Amino acid sequence: MIKILFLGETYRADAKSWIKGIEQESGTILDTMEIKRSDTRIGRIFNAFLFFFQILQTRFGTRYDLVLAERATSYGMFSLFVHAAVRIVAQQGITDAYPEEGFSGFYKRIIQRWVYQRVDMIHAWGHVMTYAMLNSGAAPYKILVLPKGIDLEHFKFSHEDHTQIPEVSLIVTRSLYELYRHADILKSVAKLRDEGLKVKVIMVGDGPEKPRLLQLCRDLSIEDQVNFTGLIPNEELPKLLSQSRFYVAFPTTEGVSSSLFEAMAVGCFPIVSDLPANQAFLSQKKNGILVPVEDGMELANAIRFAVESPELVEKAIARNREYIEKHVDFRSNMKEIYKRYLSLLSQKSA
Template sequence: MNILFLGETYRADAQTWIKGIEKNSGVTISTLEVKPSKSRVKRLWSLIFFFFKIAKVNGTHWDLVLAERSTSYGFFSLFVRAKVRVVAQQGITDAYPITGMSGVIKRAVKGIVYRNVDWIHAWGHVMVPAMLHAGADPAKIQVLPKGINLGLYLGRKSIPSQSRKTGIVTRSLFPDYRHEDILRAIELVSKTFPEVLVLIVGDGVLRVDLESLVLELGITAQVKFLGKVPNDELPQLLAKSDFYLSVPVSEGVSASLFEAMASRNFPIVSELPAYKAFIKNQKNGILVPVGKPAALAEAILQYLNNPEHYDLAVSKNREFIEAAVDFDSNMKVIYQKYLTILKNK
């Protein structure tokens, strides 16, 4: 079997998808992606050259083409000679921005793609409405997360009793993830709970600005930037943490949240549909409004002042992940569906 993946292979989500299919198929997947560039002109040329690459690989008989993001690689997949084309949406909708001519064009492209591919992945129910609005056939949509490796993410068996509590943030340092709100919230928290420590994992364009803000707020004792860490070290960091923070302005389905829940970290996250699907406020986590550092600080203090109250919640979160988000089980189901579609082509 010949399988081609179209997408940004450096992304953790893409790597999980590729590894899952390679594990179940026993096939090494070929990959193609557009060379990244901050320059619009260079990116345009990269897109043109990418079409030439697609023309070149069309000499190969592809059984299966997997494409990430309907408005880019999903569209490219239509020009690849293959038996079966599979597209995965990224986030609630791939058609960003919502307004303007760019949004109009992307929504049109998305509709063309969804009407012409064989299978569509929604890693969570929150993604489905945008798919249906774009004209996707409901019978072609599979709602199932890729899952995470539960053998890696174990975490603590119970919440320790020491006064020092550690939070963790595992989102890239880009504007949409609102790290500034987290830092301002920690500054408020530190006034009544100075023992708190927040580990910020990852890198991005805001790294220097955020480090300057930590100095300005006087919270160098409460915040530690770890930068980008190897994937195999992340489970160890989560195992040393007590609670998880993520307050983006938008979200699709977060593997980062699943990893934290599997590691028995108490989640404090944005009040978004994607998080509401898994977190029930004040039960197995706390939901906070976007862009409200004071509300986030209040939620963190609520946890810090009585962590034992949430011990059962984090255990239940682990049980949920084991039942619904196991990498081995979910990727086996996904690959078997590919085989079924291939058989019927």
Template structure:
């Protein structure tokens, strides 16, 4: 069996998906991706070169091609010679931003991709609405998270802080969509209020220097530690040592990062988006806060720190949910079993 992955292989979500398929198939996956470039123009050039490489390749044939994001790599997958094509939507919709010319052409591409691929991954039900609106056949949609390795993400007892000073953790890449500026401003507010708390920001990205400068400007070097990019295998230990988790993007699909936090007993404080509402009941097993509101974020952190034992049942329910619904071993078996079913059906049609 030959399997090809089209997507950004440095992303934790992509690595999880590939590792699961490799484990179940016993096959080493080949990968192709567009080189990273901070310049939009340069990235466009890279995408065009990548397209021509795919479209006019030497005719390599694959059994399965897996592609991440319907509006880019999913489109490229249509030009790969493969028996079955699988595309995973990355956000609540891949047609983002939804307004203007960008939204129009991305929905066009998305509609084309969804009509021609064999399987569409929705890592959660909240993602399926955009798929159906863009013409996806519901019978092609598989709604199941990839899952997380529960052997790595062990659970700690709730409301017992692991540290003399409580620690919050941020694990999203340092890009504008994740609004790290708002998080830094929230910790400035907490410092001004005299709330003793530390924030670990784990990850790398184009905004790293800008964020380090802002930490200095806000005079919160004693509160915020930018730890840079770390190996994904070291992340569980960081989460286990932390007390609460923060993520405040303005758009979100089904976040594996949220599941990782829930599994370790980190209390989630996340933006009030449909995708997060599917898992978080605000004030019970986490807090939902408005987008671009450092003050409300600071209020939520302070409320948790003042009475953490109030949320113990919610924290325990988070772990139970992950164990029952987001188990990497079980979910990847089901996912690859579906790949094999589609492949068998395609092979039968080829024989006939």
């Protein structure tokens, strides 16, 4: 029986889908290891050192056929110390050397280059991720460009249900961290309210920004318009998406977003940051709206434009679902991904 180790944050939806797909295709349960979470920087550093010693102990135990690791600059680096035949790393963002400025960016670029030159395969969930990989010295033949995909049996689209959605309703499914700029979204909602357009918002997820965002809702007097759901099981997400006409995400940086794919699959019209990762899947005012990064005023204008363009929205929804079915089907994509893993393992064993 093939032995596979997964290194990453198993509570994340992206990690869960990767694990699920490989377990289904391999017929085996993956071993998992992750760094314990901490709310303090000192705690995180201590836990990282503790995790490193746990990784070293694996060299005296099981020899793994495959090690799958999220993020080159953390779990990807740790994967190099596991006793394994093949090491596979998935980049999580446009680059894993983030933030790109300052000392942090400097040493993370060094780690990223060191890892990419030593692992056997590097996952790019979309082509936009490959630039950072190549700039870090990754050999092109090591890069696999293919998204994990969306479970289309789970994220279904029903045109009949879609017609029952309130005209002015949007959903945000990104974690409550500053980089996702939820505050700008709330300010846009308040601006539209002042202009006579009342928008209902479902804010899914949790994070350190939540107290500040709750206070901002009170300050802007939009508490009655915003529903903070907190963390929810992934099985409940399609229902919430199906209750919203628009999907909004406004980060300052972006890899290939599974959240965007989920929204497109269920039938939410995307209004997102104008970033290369989103440009790869959306054409301006054809199947979504791309908003200049950090331009909260323009975000409000984009939401209004979408509300006032129902024909465009309906055509976009059909176009997006067709694209997801053709290119982002979880079952077919994971089958191909695992096939590539086995091919690589066979080459290394020969």
